[in-house]
Amino acid sequence: xxxxxxxxxxxxxxxxxxxxxxxxxxxxxxxxxxxxxxxxxxxxxxxxxxxxxxxxxxxxxxxxxxxxxxxxxxxxxxxxxxxxxxxxxxxxxxxxxxxxxxxxxxxxxxxxxxxxxxxxxxxxxxxxxxxxxxxxxxxxxxxxxxxxxxxxxxxxxxxxxxxxxxxxxxxxxxxxxxxxxxxxxxxxxxxxxxxxxxxxxxxxxxxxxxxxxxxxxxxxxxxxxxxxxxxxxxxxxxxxxxxxxxxxxxxxxxxxxxxxxxxxxxxxxxxxxxxxxxxxxxxxxxxxxxxxxxxxxxxxxxxxxxxxxxxxxxxxxxxxxxxxxxxxxxxxxxxxxxxxxxxxxxxxxxxxxxxxxxxxxxxxxxxxxxxxxxxxxxxxxxxxxxxxxxxxxxxxxxxxxxxxxxxxxxxxxxxxxxxxxxxxxxxxxxxxxxxxxxxxxxxxxxxxxxxxxxxxxxxxxxxxxxxxxxxxxxxxxxxxxxxxxxxxxxxxxxxxxxxxxxxxxxxxxxxxxxxxxxxxxx
Amino acid sequence: xxxxxxxxxxxxxxxxxxxxxxxxxxxxxxxxxxxxxxxxxxxxxxxxxxxxxxxxxxxxxxxxxxxxxxxxxxxxxxxxxxxxxxxxxxxxxxxxxxxxxxxxxxxxxxxxxxxxxxxxxxxxxxxxxxxxxxxxxxxxxxxxxxxxxxxxxxxxxxxxxxxxxxxxxxxxxxxxxxxxxxxxxxxxxxxxxxxxxxxxxxxxxxxxxxxxxxxxxxxxxxxxxxxxxxxxxxxxxxxxxxxxxxxxxxxxxxxxxxxxxxxxxxxxxxxxxxxxxxxxxxxxxxxxxxxxxxxxxxxxxxxxxxxxxxxxxxxxxxxx
Numbered sequence: 001x002x003x004x005x006x007x008x009x010x011x012x013x014x015x016x017x018x019x020x021x022x023x024x025x026x027x028x029x030x031x032x033x034x035x036x037x038x039x040x041x042x043x044x045x046x047x048x049x050x051x052x053x054x055x056x057x058x059x060x061x062x063x064x065x066x067x068x069x070x071x072x073x074x075x076x077x078x079x080x081x082x083x084x085x086x087x088x089x090x091x092x093x094x095x096x097x098x099x100x101x102x103x104x105x106x107x108x109x110x111x112x113x114x115x116x117x118x119x120x121x122x123x124x125x126x127x128x129x130x131x132x133x134x135x136x137x138x139x140x141x142x143x144x145x146x147x148x149x150x151x152x153x154x155x156x157x158x159x160x161x162x163x164x165x166x167x168x169x170x171x172x173x174x175x176x177x178x179x180x181x182x183x184x185x186x187x188x189x190x191x192x193x194x195x196x197x198x199x200x201x202x203x204x205x206x207x208x209x210x211x212x213x214x215x216x217x218x219x220x221x222x223x224x225x226x227x228x229x230x231x232x233x234x235x236x237x238x239x240x241x242x243x244x245x246x247x248x249x250x251x252x253x254x255x256x257x258x259x260x261x262x263x264x265x266x267x268x269x270x271x272x273x274x275x276x277x278x279x280x281x282x283x284x285x286x287x288x289x290x291x292x293x294x295x296x297x298x299x300x301x302x303x304x305x306x307x308x309x310x311x312x313x314x315x316x317x318x319x320x321x322x323x324x325x326x327x328x329x330x331x332x333x334x335x336x337x338x339x340x341x342x343x344x345x346x347x348x349x350x351x352x353x354x355x356x357x358x359x360x361x362x363x364x365x366x367x368x369x370x371x372x373x374x375x376x377x378x379x380x381x382x383x384x385x386x387x388x389x390x391x392x393x394x395x396x397x398x399x400x401x402x403x404x405x406x407x408x409x410x411x412x413x414x415x416x417x418x419x420x421x422x423x424x425x426x427x428x429x430x431x432x433x434x435x436x437x438x439x440x441x442x443x444x445x446x447x448x449x450x451x452x453x454x455x456x457x458x459x460x461x462x463x464x465x466x467x468x469x470x471x472x473x474x475x476x477x478x479x480x481x482x483x484x485x486x487x488x489x490x491x492x493x494x495x496x497x498x499x500x501x502x503x504x505x506x507x508x509x510x511x512x513x514x515x516x517x518x519x520x521x522x
Numbered sequence: 523x524x525x526x527x528x529x530x531x532x533x534x535x536x537x538x539x540x541x542x543x544x545x546x547x548x549x550x551x552x553x554x555x556x557x558x559x560x561x562x563x564x565x566x567x568x569x570x571x572x573x574x575x576x577x578x579x580x581x582x583x584x585x586x587x588x589x590x591x592x593x594x595x596x597x598x599x600x601x602x603x604x605x606x607x608x609x610x611x612x613x614x615x616x617x618x619x620x621x622x623x624x625x626x627x628x629x630x631x632x633x634x635x636x637x638x639x640x641x642x643x644x645x646x647x648x649x650x651x652x653x654x655x656x657x658x659x660x661x662x663x664x665x666x667x668x669x670x671x672x673x674x675x676x677x678x679x680x681x682x683x684x685x686x687x688x689x690x691x692x693x694x695x696x697x698x699x700x701x702x703x704x705x706x707x708x709x710x711x712x713x714x715x716x717x718x719x720x721x722x723x724x725x726x727x728x729x730x731x732x733x734x735x736x737x738x739x740x741x742x743x744x745x746x747x748x749x750x751x752x753x754x755x756x757x758x759x760x761x762x763x764x765x766x767x768x769x770x771x772x773x774x775x776x777x778x779x780x781x782x783x784x785x786x787x788x789x790x791x792x793x794x795x796x797x798x799x800x801x802x803x804x805x806x807x808x809x810x811x812x813x814x815x816x817x818x819x820x821x822x823x824x825x826x827x828x829x830x831x832x833x834x835x836x837x838x839x840x841x842x
Contacts, residue, residue: 100806106586121806128587232785287676290785291697356587471805472608482785488698504608 041362043141047082048366054084055364058102058109060116061089062417063295064410071412072383077376083367087113092417103130110358111368114420117168117350119250119455123463126167131353132361133165141362142369144376148172148423155346157520158454171348172372173424177433179343180448181238181310182440187325189216189224189307200331201242201275204308208284211307227279227308228286228300233481235276235289238310241338241447242330243272249513250344250455252477258521260514262506264477265498270491271333273484280485290482310341313432314440318406326440329447339447344454351421371422380420381428383412397430456516469509476504580812593809600813609797617793617818620779621771624707629767632715633760636722637748652723655716667781670709671696696782699789706782706791710775721763722756729755758839765841768829772822794818 040049059068068074068087078084088109090098099115102108103125117125125131138146149156152174159166173179190197190207193214198204208226210216217224229235237247245263246254254261263269279285286292286300300306304320314321331337354364370376382389382396389396402408409431410416415424426433433441458466480497483489549556575590580600582593604610635655642648661669673679674695682692695701733751742750776795783791794814802811834840 097803100803103806104586104808106589124806125587128585130587467805467807468603471801471807476608479785479788486697486786488786500608 041141041360041366043366044143046080048363049082049360052082052084053360053363054086055111055358055360055367056086056088056109057111057113058088058090058099058115059113059414060092060095060417060419062092062410064407064416065414066411068414071414072388073380073413076379076384077367077370081367081370083363085113085367106130108355108357110355110360111364112353112355113368114351114414115168115353116348116419117353119349119457120463120467122167122350122353123161123458123460125353126161126165127460129356131167132356132358133167134169134354134365135160135164135166137354137361137365138166138169141365142372144369144372144423145169145172148174148372152345154344154454158344158346159349159457161457162459162519168350168353169368169421170346171351171419171421171424173343173345173347175424175426175429175433176445176448177437177441178312178424178429179345179347180339180441180444181312181341182314182326182437182444183238183329184309184311184314184324184440185327186211186216186304186307186323188323189214192216192218197325197327198330199328201239201333204330205275205279205284208279208307209282212282212284216307217305223305225286225300225306226284228297228306229289229310230297231292231294232290233478234310235285235485236272236481237341239276239330240269240272241340242332242336243268243275244332244334244336244338245269245272246338246340246449247342248449248453249517250453251513253513255453255517258517260510260517262510262513264473265501265506268334268336270494273481274491276485277487277491281487285485290486313437314434315406315432321436326437326443328443337447338449339444340449342448342452344452346454347424348419348421349455351419368421371420373423374425374427377423377425377428380422381413381415381431388412395427395430453517453520456513456520458512458516462512462516466509466512469505469512473501473504473506473509476500577812577816579809580816582809584809584812586808596809600810601817603810604814604817609792612789613792613794613797616790617772617795620703620706620793621774623703624710624774625767625771627707628711628714629764631711632718633722633756635715636719636726636756637752639719639723640726640752641744641748652716652719656720657716658713659717661713663778664781666709666713667778670705670782674705694786697784697786699787699791702782702787702790706775706779710778718763721759725756725759726752757837761833761837761839762841765826765830765833768822768826770822771825772818 040051042048061068068089074085074087095116099112099117103121108130117131122131126133138149152172155170155172156166159168159170161167185197185207189195189211193210193216195207195210196203198207211224211226212222215222215224229238240247244254245252245266245268248255249260252262252264254263276285280287280289288296292300298316301309301311301317302320304317304323314324317324329337329339352368354361358364371380378389378396382398385391385396387399388402389398391397398409414420415422424432480489484491484497579590579593581596581598582590583596584590585593639648639652642651658666673681676682676692676694681695686692693701695705729752733755734747737747737751773795776793776799779791779793780796780799783796795818798811798815798818801807802815830840830842
């Protein structure tokens with residue numbers, strides 16, 4: 001008996017594994033050709049289907065949002081479309097983890113909404129067959145999206161893999177003001193101290209010094225915060241343009257004469273880090289910049305006790321908005337003056353994707369496409385006309401009594417908190433793009449790069465290589481830059497830093513991006 | 523091992539007719555005990571042995587859609603990548619050193635505490651001391667790290683206010699790589715020494731009081747009595763606990779380290795288990811990090827075997 005036990009066990013394992021393998025492959029082929037849909041799905045108009053359809057979507061929910069099922073956009077749209085969506089909500093904290101576990105365990109929802117899938121993830125899960133290719137569906141069932149993609153060809157090229165597949169749909173932002181962080185400076189303090197708006201990094205340094213020592217808030221204490229930024233290296237992307245550092249291809253990359261260069265080991269980067277180190281050392285730059293949370297940063301904006309910071313719009317500091325004015329990028333020591341922090345039109349890559357378990361991909365595609373029209377986008381961002389917004393000159397504005405409680409706004413729309421799959425155009429931007437923000441954007445406009453290349457789509461093999469290289473390099477760059485800025489390591493270690501980057505094969509990474517760029521140009 | 527045991531059952535006189543009936547009958551007699559055993563055995567099978575099956579992804583390119591069995595083989599590629607990685611030596615050193623220092627410093631302290639409590643004649647005071655020291659054990663790791671943040675903050679933390687009051691410059695304790703291990707280990711000691719001392723106190727109470735009486739008669743001082751009676755009395759417990767500690771040597775404090783980590787102290791806080799979490803779960807590199815995790819476990823196993831062997835050789839007390 002005992003002798004056979006081992007053999008039996010192995011045979012059983014083999015048998016059961018074959019069964020499992022058989023089931024899973026059989027399962028996917030069956031599900032991709034459902035007997036339902038087709039004739040039921042209306043190619044145009046509403047409802048999308050005659051018989052109600054249920055979809056399960058995984059989504060990220062930001063701290064400011066309420067539950068999605070209470071949002072008027074989803075309630076009203078359900079009635080309109082006959083598609084009922086059950087959201088599986090995950091908090092922003094830990095969202096990435098939950099999303100990865102979803103894919104790793106292969107327990108997939110029908111679709112991912114506001115999912116922040118990266119290009120590398122899209123390729124990985126797409127080629128694994130967990131996400132389905134969408135290009136055919138877009139052609140047939142997404143007229144609004146298709147129109148945008150025809151109008152802005154860079155959208156299509158930015159989301160299509162070398163094999164010609166689209167695995168994820170981005171959030172599309174035709175409003176340029178929504179693709180940059182404005183540079184907000186405290187005009188009231190400038191006036192009080194009789195200072196001009198700074199034009200160069202050197203002038204900025206002097207202004208910040210004055211902010212620190214001149215007691216512009218007039219309370220007799222030295223409690224002003226001259227400059228702050230989002231947590232981590234956001235300050236680097238906000239300031240890099242002044243040192244001639246661009247952010248092309250969704251990475252730390254400059255492109256000159258069709259030559260791609262990853263600038264992390266460059267002298268300009270050293271110069272920038274030295275400048276930031278100077279600000280940090282003299283307490284001009286927020287000392288908590290590497291430890292505060294997003295909420296704390298927003299609170300600092302709202303306090304009015306900050307001199308200079310970066311944000312896309314001004315609705316975080318609405319009550320004191322008149323104190324601040326947007327300024328142009330500062331001119332660096334080498335005469336560089338670039339607004340390098342700017343995102344492509346397909347701003348939020350991977351905002352929406354459909355998985356292989358979805359029985360109604362056509363319905364799902366039609367469902368999401370609505371949000372790429374002005375009408376659907378208005379519903380998503382503004383809720384119900386009369387109740388939440390009113391039209392003025394053909395443009396929706398939140399009603400004043402609705403805005404009285406500012407927290408209301410983020411409760412009714414999934415766009416607050418960022419990354420929702422929809423169209424952001426002039427038409428629907430009255431709230432995030434009031435005149436003051438437009439003015440701030442105009443200051444940036446002359447300094448925007450002519451072309452902004454989105455992160456390239458690699459083929460599966462290359463994506464894996466890029467992933468491996470970047471895992472090490474990005475971690476190293478982030479850690480070392482942080483240390484250079486706070487002065488935990490001195491700039492005498494710069495050569496060692498460069499040597500390590502080289503050892504981590506930064507040149508190989510550069511070449512992969514160069515190849516991708518060359519392919520893109522063709 | 524196993525065959526030896528079955529052989530033994532065979533040679534047992536009364537279980538002659540069928541090999542298994544003896545064992546079965548014995549199990550029948552003690553059914554209640556075996557039923558109680560069922561639960562832990564199931565638990566081990568489900569949570570500790572079944573996952574071993576998934577370990578093979580360390581040698582594969584795991585693709586969730588294809589499943590564990592369907593993914594293609596990679597061989598030792600992931601291990602190679604880890605050994606060649608810039609982070610390899612740093613991770614290994616941090617993992618080993620944090621745990622080694624913890625062991626060297628934090629392990630003896632509960633023993634000392636137990637000896638002190640044992641020597642205190644005033645019952646009220648010794649109870650009070652015991653309570654004070656073991657209550658921190660019940661505070662969750664998240665709260666502990668929060669407390670550390672508050673107390674060690676460079677601007678508002680009491681520790682730095684004190685330093686400033688004495689004319690020093692504030693220290694950014696949590697943002698300096700050099701301070702990380704000190705803070706991590708000392709806060710661990712503060713949190714756990716009372717709890718860990720309980721078992722030693724129990725062991726001490728088992729030491730025969732006549733031995734102390736006799737030693738007193740012979741004129742042994744208090745220190746002598748501790749050295750020659752108390753310590754040998756609890757030595758087996760100490761050794762067993764040491765070996766058990768070695769058993770999870772490479773994984774101590776994962777949550778706490780992760781919570782205390784930031785870019786500025788990463789130099790000395792980046793350990794294998796946190797690296798596995800950040801790279802594996804957050805970046806989706808399952809195969810690569812499974813390989814790293816396996817490597818971690820193998821080192822741990824070797825350490826455990828080594829320590830157990832040394833213990834058996836030198837003191838006759840060991841786990842097996």
